[in-house]
Every structure is written in structure tokens, then in C-alpha cells.
Amino acid sequence: MRQLPSGTRISPPWPISALNRLGPALRALGLFPKVDDPAAFKAVERAVGRQDNSEAWVRTARAERLKSYEEDAGLSLFGTLAVRSQVLQCFRNTLEFDRFIEEHPAIEDEKITRPLFVLGWPRTGTTIMQRLLSLHKDARFTPVWEGYCPLAERDGKPVSEETRIREAKRALGLLHWVAPDLAAIHPMGVDDPDECYHLFRNYAAMPPGWDFAYLPRYWKWFERQSAVPAYRMHKKQLQILQWLNPRGHWVLKSPQHMAGLPALLEVYPDARLVMTHRDPVECIASYCSLVAVAWGMTSDRFDKRKITDYVLSNAAKAQEVSREALRWLPADRVVHVDYEQLVRSPVATVSNIYSRMGYDRDPALPGKVEGWLAANPKGRHGRHTYSLADFDLTEKDVRDALREPEPAGNLRKAGCV
Numbered sequence: 001m002r003q004l005p006s007g008t009r010i011s012p013p014w015p016i017s018a019l020n021r022l023g024p025a026l027r028a029l030g031l032f033p034k035v036d037d038p039a040a041f042k043a044v045e046r047a048v049g050r051q052d053n054s055e056a057w058v059r060t061a062r063a064e065r066l067k068s069y070e071e072d073a074g075l076s077l078f079g080t081l082a083v084r085s086q087v088l089q090c091f092r093n094t095l096e097f098d099r100f101i102e103e104h105p106a107i108e109d110e111k112i113t114r115p116l117f118v119l120g121w122p123r124t125g126t127t128i129m130q131r132l133l134s135l136h137k138d139a140r141f142t143p144v145w146e147g148y149c150p151l152a153e154r155d156g157k158p159v160s161e162e163t164r165i166r167e168a169k170r171a172l173g174l175l176h177w178v179a180p181d182l183a184a185i186h187p188m189g190v191d192d193p194d195e196c197y198h199l200f201r202n203y204a205a206m207p208p209g210w211d212f213a214y215l216p217r218y219w220k221w222f223e224r225q226s227a228v229p230a231y232r233m234h235k236k237q238l239q240i241l242q243w244l245n246p247r248g249h250w251v252l253k254s255p256q257h258m259a260g261l262p263a264l265l266e267v268y269p270d271a272r273l274v275m276t277h278r279d280p281v282e283c284i285a286s287y288c289s290l291v292a293v294a295w296g297m298t299s300d301r302f303d304k305r306k307i308t309d310y311v312l313s314n315a316a317k318a319q320e321v322s323r324e325a326l327r328w329l330p331a332d333r334v335v336h337v338d339y340e341q342l343v344r345s346p347v348a349t350v351s352n353i354y355s356r357m358g359y360d361r362d363p364a365l366p367g368k369v370e371g372w373l374a375a376n377p378k379g380r381h382g383r384h385t386y387s388l389a390d391f392d393l394t395e396k397d398v399r400d401a402l403r404e405p406e407p408a409g410n411l412r413k414a415g416c417v
Helices: 014-020 023-028 038-048 056-071 077-103 105-109 126-133 144-148 161-178 197-202 216-223 228-244 261-267 280-296 304-327 339-344 346-357 365-375 395-401 408-413
Strands: 116-119 249-253 272-277 334-338
Touching: 014 077, 038 077, 056 077, 056 216, 056 228, 077 105, 077 197, 077 228, 105 228, 116 126, 126 249, 126 272, 126 346, 126 365, 144 161, 144 197, 197 228, 228 261, 261 304, 272 304, 272 339, 280 304, 280 395, 304 395, 334 339, 334 346, 339 346, 346 365
Parallel strands: 116 249, 116 272, 272 334
Antiparallel strands: none
16 A cells, blocks of 8 residues: 555555556456446436436536546546546435425525634644534534435435435445545544535535545636636525524535635625634645545545645635635634634634624533543544655745735734634
């Protein structure tokens, strides 16, 4: 199994590697499976019993993404089968969403009020921030199992919550088997709050900041678009989920929200933001390691330069776009959180965020935060080892490419807790 000098494994276990060695022979015989397979999408339409009526933007986004999978991603045989299964499931979800809204038109009247978005570069504490904020008594989030199986019906037939959870556990188990070091980098359980990635993924609408494969054609296409349609599809799914299970306010998170912030604020004009900050030297090394593990699940190719270019360019773009968008946002709509402060004083940090943002008080929140931290100590799922040297980067490379827009003192004045 291939690994980085620091020890992080970036290739799948031997049974998958053995399967992947069949790939060249299948290509030579013209039998290698395709991700972009119109017949497979037609089969999904027949199974669901309806045709795709997605708006033109979504159809174009899907087509660009499928082409990029075929031409750019360097998918292995296993990777092709896994991605093919995923994109067909996402397509099925969109058909089911449309049918569900037709059956329950009141969904379109659902108001997403004061959603709380956590945003920041990957590896800056966004995951723990979302999970702690989600402990509030009124918080609504999408657990991992709901992200895998959004609706309690399939092909017009009911599916129990137990079945949906069991399927999510099976999928998560496969993910951790394919990438055994992923749990140490980004722990996930079926009941944990999930990222917005799965909401964007259903409609092939992926703002920059994170992706599970090397897809430059798609990324370049997306950069030429407004991200507003992506966030409209995001909101459409929140409306469905909220109609099914209403709560007080949403707690949402994704690194993609930094680059998508102008569109986010257009679609969610009363959104509240929590933005995390960490020394770029620390988070970029970890970010590169995470990308290497993620891309290694579906591709046998490993190119350090592609990873570092992707990470640094995305981080710089996200910083630039979010900085400009925040310039026009009232100070009471955003709280900046320093990573070290979050680690040092998590209870006070979470309590102060809710107090400053004006949400209803939850007297039990401090105890719930302490309980969660006791049950989830750092290193519970293993130790994530990483270094800039793994990717031929130096501290100067990172400092030159990325500079935090404000010194720590100014961040505190702007609302850093």
C-alpha cells in the first residue's frame, strides 16, 4: 500500500488494487465501464417512473462533470464503478425530489430562516465547530444517514428509517475500508452532522473548495458560472428536509461556502456565519493530506503537483472571494473563530456564538458540549500525521501563496471569540 513519508496511506487495500489491475485489459477489450453512460441514466428514469425535468443549468453541470470524470480524473476500475454508482444514485435522488415536491407542493413555501453556516478552509476546525453548534436544542442538521438516503421512499415505495441507517452504515464501512486513514483525518458516524457536499453533489453543483476527484474541466466550467443555481438546489433540498422534520434553525458547513459566499448570501439573505481561522502552514499540510487520501480512493495516479496546485489555488480563491463578500456584511451577522481559541475554550466559544447571533438560549448547551468532548477525545480514531514536506512544500511557499487577511488582534476586534 502506497503511503506518504509521514505515514498516511493514500492507496486502497490489496483486494481493490488487485481489481484495478484488470483495468488495462478491460480497456484494451473495450469493456471498461463508463461513468458517462446515457443508457444507465435512462434505466434510472424507468425505475423511478419519471423523466429528468431538471433546469438547463443542472443538466449542463451534470454533463460537464461526467465528461471531466471520463477525461481528467484518471479513475481506476474500482474508482469508475464507485463513481458511476454514486452519480446514478444522485440522479435518482433528484428525480425523487421532484416527484416528492409535486406530491407535496407546500414544500416550496418552507422558509429557511436564519440558517447558521460554518465556513473556513478545510482543516481549520469547521467539523468540530459544526458538531458542537449542532448540540443546541433548536439546531437542525443533516445527519450522515439522511445525506445518504434523504427520503423515506424509493421508487414510490416506503423505506424505513432503520433501513436507511443500515444502508448508510454499510456505505460508511466501505468508505473506511477503502481509505483506512480517513477516520483519523475526518471522523464520521452515521448520526453525525454531515457537510453540504452531499447537497451540492446531488445536482452536480459543486462550488470550489473540495472535491473527491481531480476534475479540472468541471472546475473551469464552474468558475465561469454564477453559483446561485447551485445554492438554489441546495435550498430546495433543505426545504424538503425541513418540511419532513422541522426544527428551529439549520447548522450547515462546507469549505465550499467560502468561494460560494456571494451566492450563499443571495439565496439565504438572513444567513449567520461562523468563520474559522488557523495558521495556513498547519491547515494546508493537513488539507493536502486529506486530498491525497480522497483522490487515492478512486485513482491509482498520485501527482503531488496537482494536489498542491489544487489546494493552494482553492484556498487563495476562497480567501479572496469571502474577504470581499464579508466586507459588506453587518458585523452582527458573522463571528470569527480562531482555531486555537476553539480548542482552548470550546464551551465558551459555542455559547458566545449563540449569544451574539441572537438565537434562543439553551441552558443545557454547555453540559452537552462537555459531554460530546469527553466522548470524542482527540485521537480517538487514530492519529493523523502530515507535513508540508510530504508534498514538497515549504513554509515560505505557503506564506507566499496565502496570507490571512487580518492579524489575530484585528480578528478579535471584528468578533473573534
